[in-house]
Structures are given as structure tokens and as C-alpha cells.
Amino acid sequence: MARVMPRILIVACAILSAAGCAAPPTQPSTGGSSGCGAERPFAQGGERATLWIRSSVEFRASAEGIYRAALLALRQGLADPDWTAEPSQHGDLAALPPAVVMDIDDTVLDNSSAQARMLLAGTCPAEFPALWDAWVAERAAPAVPGAADFIRAARQLEDHRGRPVRVFFVTNRECGARAHQSSACPQQLDTLANLRALRLDAPTLEADLMLKQERPGWHSEKLSRRQEIARGHRVVLNIGDDLGDFLPDARRESPVVRERARCRHRAWWGTRWFVIPNPMYGSWQSVLGPDLEAALALPPLPADCGDAA
Numbered sequence: 001m002a003r004v005m006p007r008i009l010i011v012a013c014a015i016l017s018a019a020g021c022a023a024p025p026t027q028p029s030t031g032g033s034s035g036c037g038a039e040r041p042f043a044q045g046g047e048r049a050t051l052w053i054r055s056s057v058e059f060r061a062s063a064e065g066i067y068r069a070a071l072l073a074l075r076q077g078l079a080d081p082d083w084t085a086e087p088s089q090h091g092d093l094a095a096l097p098p099a100v101v102m103d104i105d106d107t108v109l110d111n112s113s114a115q116a117r118m119l120l121a122g123t124c125p126a127e128f129p130a131l132w133d134a135w136v137a138e139r140a141a142p143a144v145p146g147a148a149d150f151i152r153a154a155r156q157l158e159d160h161r162g163r164p165v166r167v168f169f170v171t172n173r174e175c176g177a178r179a180h181q182s183s184a185c186p187q188q189l190d191t192l193a194n195l196r197a198l199r200l201d202a203p204t205l206e207a208d209l210m211l212k213q214e215r216p217g218w219h220s221e222k223l224s225r226r227q228e229i230a231r232g233h234r235v236v237l238n239i240g241d242d243l244g245d246f247l248p249d250a251r252r253e254s255p256v257v258r259e260r261a262r263c264r265h266r267a268w269w270g271t272r273w274f275v276i277p278n279p280m281y282g283s284w285q286s287v288l289g290p291d292l293e294a295a296l297a298l299p300p301l302p303a304d305c306g307d308a309a
């Protein structure tokens with residue numbers, strides 16, 4: 001166990017990178033005790049967090065409840081032509097058909113099996129990209145509890161003019177070549193197949209799935225893709241597991257600045273923006289930096305926004 005734990009911490013870092021977050025920070029070697037050469041684990045909580053996602057009824061109840069509340073909010077937003085969940089969207093929106101924006105990883109697709117696999121194997125950071133790509137290629141991720149039902153139900157709804165809801169997936173799964181495959185974007189094919197296996201197909205699914213680097217300007221910061229959706233659709237709802245799914249610069253700011261950003265939009269959380277809990281990785285962790293003991297010594301963020309907004 002003494003050797004396994006450091007590797008667990010490394011994996012949390014590596015998963016973080018896969019989700020489009022900041023590159024995993026490293027610290028100087030203290031003797032290579034992690035089993036990954038000069039790399040030293042920096043994150044904490046990977047084992048417990050993954051078990052919570054995989055085996056707790058508390059997570060399942062949370063996720064299903066969030067998706068149920070999101071569907072109620074979607075009905076409300078569809079009836080109001082001025083309603084939008086995209087801060088950059090202003091003006092008369094009545095001419096635009098409705099849309100929902102969703103993240104993929106650990107919002108729609110549950111990657112905890114990949115996380116558990118890498119925890120058990122003691123995956124090192126350098127090994128992560130290939131293992132993550134292999135997981136995506138398996139096309140076997142189950143749905144996050146509540147997600148599939150929500151997507152199917154959302155697509156059945158219409159706005160006040162009878163236009164159906166289109167569900168867009170903005171993901172930092174990456175469009176890039178893979179050895180021994182002719183496709184220029186194999187993770188797109190894999191993700192489409194995974195979604196279809198979960199009975200989430202739609203006539204526009206390929207266009208609805210927007211990967212990192214699929215087009216120029218589509219980098220890990222998702223703002224440009226959200227804005228492109230907003231040019232042609234009224235964004236009624238946004239669902240993700242990371243602040244970066246909702247607001248720009250989530251990975252650049254301190255926890256306090258991130259909290260101010262949350263507070264500026266406090267009326268939107270739980271009404272237009274819905275967060276699926278993800279304690280396994282995310283920008284919440286990357287902004288803490290490598291010294292988690294120092295982070296633990298800090299007081300928690302305030303319970304309410306006060307004057308911060």
C-alpha cells in the first residue's frame with residue numbers, strides 16, 4: 001500500500017490533464033519512491049474519490065437528482081424566449097432554436113473505470129496519454145446516472161415556437177491522429193460509437209459533438225465552442241463537472257477568484273447551470289498547486305457569497 005498510494009496521486013494528476021485541465025504539476029524528486037522515476041505524486045484523494053463515484057449510492061442519488069432538476073429547469077427555460085444560459089448571449093433570442101450544452105467526460109460518460117484501472121496499475125504520468133486513448137477507443141464508458149434519460153427527454157421537448165431542443169456536447173476529448181488508424185479524428189468516432197451504444201444517437205449527433213482541436217480555435221478553453229453554439233441557438237441549459245464548462249479561465253485563477261466568479265453568477269447555478277460532482281479531478285484541483293498540505297491549512301471558502309459578487 002505504501003507504494004500504491006503515491007501512484008494514486010499521480011493518476012489523479014494525469015486524469016486532470018486528459019480533461020483539458022492544466023498540465024500535471026510535478027515536484028523535484030525525493031528519491032523516486034513513487035515508482036515513476038523522478039516524478040512525484042502531487043494530488044490526494046484519488047482512491048476515495050473514485051470509489052465514491054463507482055460505488056456510492058450517494059453519488060448516484062446526487063447525479064440523478066441534478067439531472068431531474070435540470071429537466072424541470074429546461075422546461076421553464078423553453079417557455080421563456082429571453083432565457084439564456086450563455087453569458088455572452090444577449091439581445092432578442094426569440095429567433096434562435098433552443099439548445100442544451102453538455103460536457104462529455106464525467107458529465108455524460110462515466111470514466112471511473114479508467115481511473116480505477118490506472119490506480120490499480122500504478123500508472124505514471126508518461127504512461128497516461130496512451131492509456132487514456134486506449135480507454136476512449138474501447139467505447140465502453142457507461143452513462144453517468146441520470147444523463148442518458150435526461151438527454152433523451154430533452155430532445156423530446158420543444159420551445160414556444162415548436163422547435164426541438166438540440167443537445168450539443170462540448171468535450172476536451174481531442175481530435176488527433178492515432179497510430180495505425182486512417183481516421184484523422186479517431187476519438188470522435190469512438191465517442192460517437194460510445195454515445196450510440198448508450199442509445200443516444202441523433203440525426204445531427206456528429207455535428208453536435210465538438211472536440212478539442214476539431215477546428216482551428218477549438219482549444220481546451222471551451223468558450224469559443226460555446227460562443228459558436230450561441231450564434232445559432234438559444235442556450236437554455238449548460239451541464240458540466242468543471243467550472244471551465246461554464247466560464248473561461250477556470251484553470252488560471254485562484255480558488256478565491258473562482259469563488260467570486262461563481263458568486264457573480266449565483267442565480268444561474270441550479271437554474272441554468274448544473275454541476276455534476278466530480279471529486280476525481282478537475283480545475284478545482286489544478287488551481288491548488290502541488291502543495292496540498294499548504295492548501296489543507298487554509299480556511300475553507302466562505303459558505304455564502306456575502307459581498308463577493
Ligand SMILES: [Mg+2]
Binds near residue numbers: 106107242
Ligand atoms: Mg468533464
